[in-house]
Amino acid sequence: MIPLLVLAQAAADAQPSPGQVGSGRVIGGWEFVTAAYVLTFLGIVLYAASLWVRRPRS
Amino acid sequence: MPSWVPLVLLLVPVGICLALPFKRDLLDKVWLVLAAEAVFGIGVGTYLALFSVPPERDMGEVVRIFAAHVPQVQNALLAVVLNFGCSLWFLIRKSWVADSLAESSAEVGLYLGAVGTALGAIWAKPTWGVYWTWDPRLTSAAVMLIYYAGYLALRRFTDNPDTRATWSAALGTFGIVIPVTVYKSVVWMKSMHQVQSSPETVYPQLVTAFRFSAIGFLCLMIVFIYQRYRIAQEQLKREVAPPEALGAPQGAA
Numbered sequence: 001m002i003p004l005l006v007l008a009q010a011a012a013d014a015q016p017s018p019g020q021v022g023s024g025r026v027i028g029g030w031e032f033v034t035a036a037y038v039l040t041f042l043g044i045v046l047y048a049a050s051l052w053v054r055r056p057r058s
Numbered sequence: 059m060p061s062w063v064p065l066v067l068l069l070v071p072v073g074i075c076l077a078l079p080f081k082r083d084l085l086d087k088v089w090l091v092l093a094a095e096a097v098f099g100i101g102v103g104t105y106l107a108l109f110s111v112p113p114e115r116d117m118g119e120v121v122r123i124f125a126a127h128v129p130q131v132q133n134a135l136l137a138v139v140l141n142f143g144c145s146l147w148f149l150i151r152k153s154w155v156a157d158s159l160a161e162s163s164a165e166v167g168l169y170l171g172a173v174g175t176a177l178g179a180i181w182a183k184p185t186w187g188v189y190w191t192w193d194p195r196l197t198s199a200a201v202m203l204i205y206y207a208g209y210l211a212l213r214r215f216t217d218n219p220d221t222r223a224t225w226s227a228a229l230g231t232f233g234i235v236i237p238v239t240v241y242k243s244v245v246w247m248k249s250m251h252q253v254q255s256s257p258e259t260v261y262p263q264l265v266t267a268f269r270f271s272a273i274g275f276l277c278l279m280i281v282f283i284y285q286r287y288r289i290a291q292e293q294l295k296r297e298v299a300p301p302e303a304l305g306a307p308q309g310a311a
Contacts, residue, residue: 029120029184036123036177037104040130043173044100044278047166051285056292 064269070095071277085284092277099274103129106267114261123181125267128255129275130174131199135237137167137279138206142237145230148223157223158290159283160230161213166282168206170275175199186250194243195251202236209233219297 071092077084085092107125114121144160147153178196179189190196209229216222239246244253253259260268 025116026118026120026184029118032120032180032184033108033122036126036180037108039173039176039180040126043169047169047282051282051289054289055285056288 064099064266064273067095067099067270067273068276071273071280075280085280089281089284093281096274096277096281099270099272099277101274103267103269103271103274106270107264111261111263111267114263117185117261120181120184121261121264123177124255124260124264125271127174127177127181128260128268129272130170130177132255132272133275133279134167134171134174134202135241136276137163137170137283138202138233138237140283141167141206141209141230142234145227145233148227149231154219154223154291154294157219157227158287158294160227161210161290162283162286164206164209164230165286166279168203168210169282170279171199171203171206175203191250193251194247194249195240198236198240198243202240205233205236217297219294 074084074088074092103125107122111122111125113119140163141160144156144163147156148160175196178199182191183189209226212229213222213226216225241254243249244251255268
């Protein structure tokens with residue numbers, strides 16, 4: 001019984017840190033989500049700005 | 059939000075695109091409607107993906123990246139397929155409208171493809187453990203970006219509009235192999251990338267957000283191509299029209 005409890009405790013201690021693959025599930029990862037959406041909106045703004053700068057003047 | 063709303067929204071860009079061959083100046087009047095729909099679609103899609111969708115069983119929170127990654131890559135593929143159609147159109151009919159549209163769609167396709175691929179890399183780090191791997195889907199996407207960057211570079215190699223249009227139309231026509239390979243790579247080759255995303259294959263809770271986002275990016279792509287097309291047409295006018303036709307004083311160089 002005691003070895004089983006030790007194993008269970010070891011498994012609980014072995015939780016992966018946020019954003020890393022461990023038990024087959026991704027834990028955390030909001031920083032990646034934030035980076036993805038920041039990049040998306042930055043891309044839209046920058047490309048729209050480049051079109052504005054190059055717009056036909058006539 | 060009812061799931062049929064995005065499908066109704068889809069009627070606007072599809073209807074406008076179907077009407078364009080019959081009314082060429084339609085986008086001059088309605089591009090702001092498409093821009094507003096792009097803001098609405100991307101805004102609602104992002105809101106739902108970030109704040110309404112529960113974490114997925116295996117991917118957890120990072121599944122939310124799909125609502126931005128997939129629509130951008132899909133629309134990049136759509137843009138380069140448009141580049142192929144316009145390139146072929148130019149080779150057959152020598153149409154300057156086709157040449158300007160081909161240039162515009164290649165640039166917008168490159169922009170959407172670059173951001174979409176970068177988002178894929180961001181998603182891959184927490185799920186696959188690496189930002190990049192030489193998987194068939196990723197490799198073919200990288201080849202596509204390099205090819206269309208080369209296409210745009212080729213257009214800078216000559217000042218002769220006719221030569222430039224013919225060279226780039228040939229490149230654009232051969233280029234159709236690439237988006238087809240990108241799309242089918244997950245089926246044709248052993249790939250760790252998911253199969254093509256559709257409402258049947260993506261996380262069911264994400265489908266509505268995904269639809270709003272996809273339609274928003276479709277409208278954004280059309281608006282960007284239209285605005286880039288106007289720039290290309292203006293450049294072409296400057297190159298082929300005599301200076302007096304553009305209002306320059308008589309005798310000016």
